[in-house]
Amino acid sequence: MATGGNAIRGTRVGSGPMGEQDHGYHADRIAVSYWDGLGNETVRYFAAGxxxxxxxxxxxHPQSGLxxxxxxxxxxxLSxxxxxxxxxxxxxxxxTDDEAEQLLDEALTQLRERRGQ
Structure with missing residues (x-):
């Protein structure tokens, strides 16, 4: 039984020649380390400019939440x-309690005036 080769098997359409390493432009970036109170480190990447x-x-921190x-x-x-x-x-x-009582009295007076009492 002969095995025939299929050149495009296992590749994406439009992916270019096999082994192509450059898949677009990679912007320069810097790595910034952050540490939590437990001594855990995490790294975030930011644009170099x-x-x-x-x-x-x-x-x-993504693991500890601190x-x-x-x-x-x-x-x-930890705040x-x-x-x-x-x-x-x-x-x-x-x-204050005095201000609250004064506001309550004013509100009750207005309510009684509207009801005609």
Missing amino acids: LPDEEIPETID PAGRDKANPPE KNEPYKTHLAYVKERR
């Missing part, structure tokens, strides 16, 4: 999450 102030100082910074010796601290507050808690931060 990007100004330094546009490269973020901190990111979220904040990661560019300084290995001083990784960023304290503020507990969930209800709408009433925010109102109480802005108003």
